[in-house]
Amino acid sequence: MDFGAHAGFILAAYGAAFIVLGALVLWVLLDHRAQRQAIAALEAQGITRRSARAAAEDTH
């Protein structure tokens, strides 16, 4: 595909879109992993929400 004399500007625009949107997707995925790991670490220390604790006590 020939973009003519302005190919550099067109490719740079699509490259910028790829980088900005890629960074956005990566940030959302990494943030999700970080929050899940933080919750898992806290629960491993026996720290759970009151609602979860109450539910667990109800089953005993």
Next chain:
Amino acid sequence: MALLDLANPQRFLALVRVLVPALAALAAALLVIGFALGFRAPADYQQGETVRIMYVHVPSAWLALGIYTLMAIAALGTLVWRHPLADVAAKAAAPIGAAFCLLCLITGALWGRPMWGAYWVWDARLTSMLVLFLLYLGILALWRAIEEPGQAARAVAILTLVGFINVPIVKFSVDWWNTLHQPASVFRLDGPTIHPAILTPLLLTAAGFAALFLALQLAAMRNEILRRRVRTLRLLAAAEAR
């Protein structure tokens, strides 16, 4: 499902698990088809091949404005209706809106240089779009400056509503002032002025960007709910340690 049902985080998280992959797949499909049609569309009679930058630039601009409008509605949700997910939605949307606004400014500069001979001019459309980007950055900074989520939400909601005045200024800047930026060519009372061969891929890429935004928004809202759960657990741990 009523809006109130979504106030239950468990119900909302269950919905997110289904919707995010579906929206991501829809976005990928729309963007592949839209860009494929866009690259095969004829070049513009005036702008030549650079018109292809439009398939990224225009959807980014629409989303930057649309996301800010969504944040303003969420701000009303926080201040007036006190919906539990309103500030979660507003906080999740801010970085996504900022990213689309930045992309609009970058691609606009890359389009402006070959067409106008300059990457940047202080015309009303470009300047008001830069103000929108600075508003996004201010909102992000304010979210980080106040630790308690409820207090931060109210302060951000007020700033968001004050800043909303800029949204119609961006939209109508090309009508109110003599600008280098071209006037609206899609959303006009007398219909679009773009040929269907170019308009169809533009609408497809815009729909793809919108689906991508919805997927990212729901995923970021899920992250924010989890972040607040982490905060609650840490506060519980600190209270029990006393």
